[in-house]
Amino acid sequence: MKKTALLYWAPGGNVEKAAREIYGYFDPGSVEMSTVAEFDTSRLNEFDQFIFGCATIGAEVWLDVRADNKWNEFFVKTEKSSFAGKKFAIFGLGDQVKYPEHYVDSLGYMKEEIEKRGGLIVGKWPTEGYTFYDSEGASEGMFYGLALDEDQQSELSSERIKKWVLLLRKEFLV
Ligand SMILES: Cc1cc2nc3c(=O)[nH]c(=O)nc-3n(C[C@H](O)[C@H](O)[C@H](O)COP(=O)(O)O)c2cc1C
Numbered sequence: 001m002k003k004t005a006l007l008y009w010a011p012g013g014n015v016e017k018a019a020r021e022i023y024g025y026f027d028p029g030s031v032e033m034s035t036v037a038e039f040d041t042s043r044l045n046e047f048d049q050f051i052f053g054c055a056t057i058g059a060e061v062w063l064d065v066r067a068d069n070k071w072n073e074f075f076v077k078t079e080k081s082s083f084a085g086k087k088f089a090i091f092g093l094g095d096q097v098k099y100p101e102h103y104v105d106s107l108g109y110m111k112e113e114i115e116k117r118g119g120l121i122v123g124k125w126p127t128e129g130y131t132f133y134d135s136e137g138a139s140e141g142m143f144y145g146l147a148l149d150e151d152q153q154s155e156l157s158s159e160r161i162k163k164w165v166l167l168l169r170k171e172f173l174v
Contacts (some may be wrong), residue, residue, distance in 0.1 A: 001029070001030050002030065002048040002049060002172065002174070003031075003032070003037065003046060003047045003049075004026065004030060004032070004034065004047060004049045004050065004051060005028060005031070005032050005033075005034075005043075005047045005049075005050050005051070005055070006023055006026075006031055006033040006034075006050075006051040006053070007033075007034060007035070007050065007051070007052055007074075008021060008033075008034040008035060008036065008037050008052070008054070009033045009035055009036045009037065009053070009054055009069060009070045009071050010035075010055065010069075010070070010156035013055070014055065014093045014148070014150040015053050015054060015055050015093050017082035018053060018091060018148055018157065018161065019033060019051075020033075020149075021158065022053075022091070022164075023052060023156075025161075025162070025165040026165075028058075029052075029133070031051075032047075032095050035070065035073055035096070036052075036070045037070040037073070037076045038069070040136075041074065041077045041078055041081070044051045044078065044081060044083075045103070047085050047086070047089040047099070048086060048087070049086060049088070049170070049172050050086065050087070050088045050089070050119075050143075051087060051088075051089045051090070051091070051113075052070050052089075052090045052091075052110055053070075053090070053091050053092070053093075054069075054090070054091075054092055054093070054106045054107075054110060055090060055092065055093040055094065055102050055106065056093070056099070056102060056103075056105045056107075056137075057069070071106075071110070073104065075113045077123060078117065081094075081117055082117060083118050084118035084119070085117030085118075085120050085124050085171055086120070086132040087119070087120050087121075087171070088114045088119045088120065088121055088122065089121075089122050089123035089145060089146075089164075089168050089171070089172075090107055090110045090111065090114075090123070090144060090145030091145050091146040091147075091148060091164070092104040092106050092137055092143075092145060092146070092147055092148070093148050093149070093150060094108040094147065094149060095098075095139075095149060095151040095152060096104075096130055096131055096132040096149050096152055097131075097144060097152045097167065098149070098151070099132075100131070100132040100133045100134075101132070101133050101134045101145070101148075102134070102135065102136070103130070103132035103134075103135045103137070104138075104143065104147045105122055105133055105135060105136040105137055105139040105145065106136075106137065106145060107135075107136070107137025107138070107144045107145050108136030108137045108138075109136065110133070110144070110145070111137075111144040111145075119146055119147070120123075122146055122163060122168065122171035122172065123133055123135060123146065123159075123167055123171055124139060124142045124143065124144060124145065124172070125142065125143045125145060125146045125147060125164060125167075126142055126143075127141050127142065127143055127147075128141070129156070130147060130149070133145075141151045142162045146160060146161070146164040148161075150165055156162050
């Protein structure tokens, strides 16, 4: 059976809530879930596929504004690692009304870091149904992963998660 690591940051808010909901759809024997801060990066090769969750905090320069973002630490620690042959599905929290020019920008940051290390992004998600002007996390009508908006469209989140997990089941297998 393929092994999946579901890693998220930050704990205690909307990202963790979504992570727990996603985790609930998988067989607990095949998925390990933890914050990215708790994950020991020397274990990367124990896993075939990953689900990464993050929020966009900071409109201009995501990296600088939130220095305590543990995703930054993870990508520094894994700078020399190869993600080749592994699949990555990402989900991002954001607010499309307050930050319409930077909605879920962090999906773009995650995608770039994963691809730099040779990982394959799966689980792209249509931008239909969201209203924003710009996003580093999308191109040509698709987000690089699941976009969630607990601030403005929380009533849609559970259905979006359910459909995205169905999509992942297919894309993780191929
Ligand atoms: C200081 C601050 C900056 C934010 N900047 C952005 C942003 O640039 N783009 C965006 O889509 N959402 C932005 N958001 C919204 C958060 O991503 C959103 O509320 C998310 O659900 C928070 O997740 P959490 O509860 O796990 O921290 C920002 C929120 C805060 C508090």
